Amino acid sequence: VHEVTVRLIVNGHAREAATEARTTLADFLRERCGLTGTHLGCEHGVCGACTVLLDGAPVRACLVLAVQATGADVTTIEGLAGPDDRLSPVQAAFRDCHGLQCGFCTPGFVVTVTAFLRDHPDPTDQEIREALSGNLCRCTGYQGIVAAVRQAAVTLGGVRP
Amino acid sequence: VTGVAPGAARYVGSRVARVEDARLLTGRGTYVDDVVLPGMLHACFVRSPFARAAVLGIDTSAAAAVPGVRHVFTAADLNPDVQEQWHTTIGKDGPDTPRPPLAEGEVRFVGDPVALVVAESRAIAEDATELVDVDYDQLSAVVDYTTAEGSDTLVHEAHGSNLVARLDTIALDAFADDLAAAAHVTRATIRQQACAPVPMEPRGLIVDYTRARCPTRSGSSARACSAFPSTTSA
Numbered sequence: 224v225h226e227v228t229v230r231l232i233v234n235g236h237a238r239e240a241a242t243e244a245r246t247t248l249a250d251f252l253r254e255r256c257g258l259t260g261t262h263l264g265c266e267h268g269v270c271g272a273c274t275v276l277l278d279g280a281p282v283r284a285c286l287v288l289a290v291q292a293t294g295a296d297v298t299t300i301e302g303l304a305g306p307d308d309r310l311s312p313v314q315a316a317f318r319d320c321h322g323l324q325c326g327f328c329t330p331g332f333v334v335t336v337t338a339f340l341r342d343h344p345d346p347t348d349q350e351i352r353e354a355l356s357g358n359l360c361r362c363t364g365y366q367g368i369v370a371a372v373r374q375a376a377v378t379l380g381g382v383r384p
Numbered sequence: 385v386t387g388v389a390p391g392a393a394r395y396v397g398s399r400v401a402r403v404e405d406a407r408l409l410t411g412r413g414t415y416v417d418d419v420v421l422p423g424m425l426h427a428c429f430v431r432s433p434f435a436r437a438a439v440l441g442i443d444t445s446a447a448a449a450v451p452g453v454r455h456v457f458t459a460a461d462l463n464p465d466v467q468e469q470w471h472t473t474i475g476k477d478g479p480d481t482p483r484p485p486l487a488e489g490e491v492r493f494v495g496d497p498v499a500l501v502v503a504e505s506r507a508i509a510e511d512a513t514e515l516v517d518v519d520y521d522q523l524s525a526v527v528d529y530t531t532a533e534g535s536d537t538l539v540h541e542a543h544g545s546n547l548v549a550r551l552d553t554i555a556l557d558a559f560a561d562d563l564a565a566a567a568h569v570t571r572a573t574i575r576q577q578a579c580a581p582v583p584m585e586p587r588g589l590i591v592d593y594t595r596a597r598c599p600t601r602s603g604s605s606a607r608a609c610s611a612f613p614s615t616t617s618a
Contacts, residue, residue, distance in 0.1 A: 241508070259418035260411015264584040272584065300411035314409040318401070326408030327584055334407065361584050 229289045233258065234302030248292045249273045249284035252299060260300040260330050264359070270357035274331040275299050281338040300330035312378040313337050313371070322371035324363040332358050336372050342377060344381020346372070416588030424590070425454055430499035430510035430516045432491035435525035436537070439489055439498065443517040447501055452508040456516065457500040459486040474549045481540040481548055491520070492539055 226241045233256055240255040248314070249266075252258045252275070264270035266285045273284040276298035303311045310318065313336050321331040339346070339354040346354070351372045352365075360368065376382050407413055444456040466485050487498045499516050503509035526532050526539055532546040539546055557564075563569055 245507075253418075258411065259415075260413075262415070263417070270584055300409075304410045308406070308410065310406065310409060317409055318405040323405065323408055325402070326413050327415065330411050331406055360586065 227290050229255075229293050231289075231292050232296045232328065234298060242289055244288070244290055246289045247285050248255065248275070248277075248282075248287040248289050248297070251289035251292075252284060252297070255289075256376045258299050258301050262327055262330055264328065269359070270328065270331070271335060272328050272331040274334045274358070276334060276338060279338070281315070281335050299335070300334055303333065311337065314341065316371040316375035316378060320374055321367040322363065323367075328358060328360045332360070332368060335378040336375065340372070340376055340379055340381065344376065345377060345383055348373075413483060416590055419590055421590065421592055425502050426431040426504070426509045428506065428513050429497040430494040430501065430502050430513045430518065432487065432494060432498055432520070434491060434520055434522050435494050435527060436539070437491050437520040437522045439487055439491060440519040440521055442519070444499060446515040446517065447499075447512040450503070450512045450515065452504040453501060453512045454504065455500075455502040456512070457486065457502070458498070459484060459488045462486055462500065463488060472482060474551070479543050479548055479597075481543055490523075573582060 225244055227244050228239065228241050229246075229251060230239045232238070232254065234277065238256050239266055240251070242255060243297070246255075249261055249263055252261050253263075261275055261284055262272040264272040268283045268286045269299070275283050275284045276282075277287065277292060278295050279298075303314060305311060311333075313333050317323050317329065317333060322332070322350055330363055335354065335358055339351075348369070351369055355365065355368060355372070404413070443460050444458065448454060448456045463484050463486060468482065468484065485497070486500060487496050491498060497515070498518055500517065501509045501512045503512060524537050526546060527538050528534050534537075535546060537546075538544070540548075
């Protein structure tokens with residue numbers, strides 16, 4: 224099978240590996256980079272569990288080929304915590320608001336919300352729900368997740384009094 | 385809190401931080417698909433595209449010839465050694481409607497597993513499943529609960545009927561006189577949705593057969609997952 228060399232920056236580190244051209248970015252991250260925090264639920268762009276930041280934009284890593292991401296700067300769930308593994312404001316809010324249970328969908332939600340609050344620091348509830356509409360959770364329910372986004376918006380300082 | 389043991393009082397009524405959240409929130413959980421073992425192989429099923437069909441033959445030769453494919457199994461290979469686990473909520477006298485690991489002679493629903501490909505990677509296994517040539521003779525299917533009982537088509541021929549279980553909460557015959565004398569009788573058909581699992585709640589399984597490596601420890605270790613990050617080991 225024809226292999227191509229993929230080079231990209233993942234969570235600040237340069238990564239390079241030869242892989243089949245058909246390999247998705249998600250499989251590349253999980254299998255070639257050992258970053259198994261990016262989860263694959265549906266593998267056709269519906270569930271959002273595999274969401275990563277590609278040059279800052281939230282994308283579904285199951286719908287991007289690794290070769291398409293060559294040269295890009297990728298941030299995964301593993302790259303969001305601060306020094307000493309301190310949870311990011313979004314991660315901490317999910318913990319505080321019971322925004323996760325089994326945790327399978329959580330990386331996709333956290334990455335999605337991280338990008339959303341960067342672009343919409345003071346969102347309305349309607350905007351929050353629309354932002355979450357591309358991610359599926361099958362056990363926790365969405366109320367805690369919505370509450371987590373509200374709390375994270377406050378923690379991040381974007382909410383106007 | 386009164387009347388509660390001191391240990392319980394620590395938790396009742398108080399918020400308790402979950403110990404697993406930090407790793408789940410930072411991508412450090414361990415789900416079945418994250419586990420890689422030395423020499424691990426991947427399995428992929430060939431599944432029926434029909435709701436009901438006779439299986440006239442299966443040609444696995446092209447799939448078996450794919451580099452990286454270790455085995456291609458059909459019912460004849462696997463079923464004789466499998467003790468079928470049978471589960472029912474209607475008691476031990478429920479009818480035996482077999483659900484063999486791999487379809488024997490007939491498929492009974494879309495997705496019914498027909499063959500199993502084992503390969504060195506998931507991609508190879510999935511590629512090879514497309515090369516398994518199953519000769520189906522499509523048959524009429526039973527797709528409606530309301531007409532199933534009167535249908536000439538039997539899902540389980542040996543059972544002799546499409547009625548497998550009946551849940552009666554009230555013996556209505558006992559109220560026949562009351563119903564006949566009632567000023568008003570209301571009839572209602574209550575429908576409920578069909579349920580199906582989503583891919584985020586899979587039944588993943590990893591089995592590590594250890595007897596060959598470790599003569600003192602027979603058996604195998606298994607990791608399973610159904611929407612829970614913790615693995616089950618046996």
